[in-house]
Amino acid sequence: MDAQPPEREPRLSRAAAHRLSLYLRCVSTWPATGGKVSSSRIAAAVGVSDAQVRRDLAALGHLGQRGIGYEAEGLATAIRSALGINRTWRAVLVGVGNLARALLRYQGFRAQGFEVVGLFDSDISKVGQTVEGLIVESATHLGERSAELGAELGILTLPGEVAQSAADVLATARIRGILNFAPVVLRLPSRVRLVTVDLAIQLEQLAFLVQHGDTDVAGRPADDD
Numbered sequence: 001m002d003a004q005p006p007e008r009e010p011r012l013s014r015a016a017a018h019r020l021s022l023y024l025r026c027v028s029t030w031p032a033t034g035g036k037v038s039s040s041r042i043a044a045a046v047g048v049s050d051a052q053v054r055r056d057l058a059a060l061g062h063l064g065q066r067g068i069g070y071e072a073e074g075l076a077t078a079i080r081s082a083l084g085i086n087r088t089w090r091a092v093l094v095g096v097g098n099l100a101r102a103l104l105r106y107q108g109f110r111a112q113g114f115e116v117v118g119l120f121d122s123d124i125s126k127v128g129q130t131v132e133g134l135i136v137e138s139a140t141h142l143g144e145r146s147a148e149l150g151a152e153l154g155i156l157t158l159p160g161e162v163a164q165s166a167a168d169v170l171a172t173a174r175i176r177g178i179l180n181f182a183p184v185v186l187r188l189p190s191r192v193r194l195v196t197v198d199l200a201i202q203l204e205q206l207a208f209l210v211q212h213g214d215t216d217v218a219g220r221p222a223d224d225d
Contacts, residue, residue, distance in 0.1 A: 016056050017083060022046045023053070024079045027072050036069040085113045092118040092151045092175075094166045095158030096126050096136050099181060103157065104132040117149045122162070142166065146173040153177050160184035 012020070026045045027037055039053040046053070057063055060078045063070050080086045093100055096119050103109075104116060119131060122139040129136045137145060146154070154170040156163050156178060163182035170178060170192075177193040180186055188194055 012059065012082060016059070019046065019048065019052070019056055020079050020083055023056070024076060024083070027070075027076045027079070030072070035072055037072050037075065038069040080113075087113060089114050089153055090117045090149065090151045091115065091153035091155055091179075092120060092142070092146050092149065092170075093155040093157065094120045094139065094142060094170075095156060096121045096123075096129075096131060097157060100155075100157040101131060103155070104134075114153070116155070117151055118145055120145070139166070143169045143173040146170060146175060151175060153179065156180045156182050158182050 023042050023046065026042055030037060030041075039050045039057070043050045043053045057070065057075070057078075060082050063075055063078055077086070091114060093104070093116050100119070104119075109116070116134065119134045119136045120139045120142045121127060121136050124138070126136050127138050151173075152175065154167070154175045154177070156166055158166060160182045161184075163180060163184050164186055167178055167180070167186045167188060171188055175192065177195070178186070178188065180194060180196045181199075183198050183200060186194060186196070
């Protein structure tokens with residue numbers, strides 16, 4: 001018989017990946033009793049059912065034992081591997097304003113394996129400045145320098161009217177993913193993954209939840225159907 005190709009691991013949905021990030025926050029910060037954490041404890045902290053936690057973690061392999069729980073360190077390692085953060089991701093940041101400076105001061109990025117290796121801005125008054133140990137470079141060199149720095153991710157903290165052009169340059173430089181804080185919908189090649197953080201939309205959603213008095217249910221991550 002012909003050899004059968006190995007089965008591909010099932011891909012995590014965006015919703016499941018989001019929950020895994022929340023689980024990781026819990027497991028990484030809790031002092032685990034006897035090195036174990038239970039699905040019920042994780043479920044209570046995150047706001048989903050025990051069954052949902054067990055389904056999500058079962059997709060990562062045989063990690064726990066019924067009635068005993070999950071070994072905390074091994075569970076954190078498995079989640080980090082599933083999310084792809086068991087290695088360092090190098091990123092460039094474009095648009096060195098107040099938001100960018102606040103992001104650069106956040107120590108959690110490096111702790112989670114994300115390293116900003118280059119800063120770029122089109123404002124000549126900012127070029128040459130040192131911000132959090134990095135020298136701001138001219139945006140005219142964004143493409144070539146991103147490749148030289150070995151960056152795989154881009155972070156955009158620019159006005160909406162110039163975000164698309166910066167994203168196009170990053171895409172041409174073979175950047176694999178972009179985190180966009182600009183209030184605009186970007187169009188990118190399918191090979192470039194995009195996550196947009198629009199703070200105004202998030203506030204609109206919060207206002208909706210408060211207006212309808214539904215935060216107790218809708219404000220928590222929902223279980224999969």
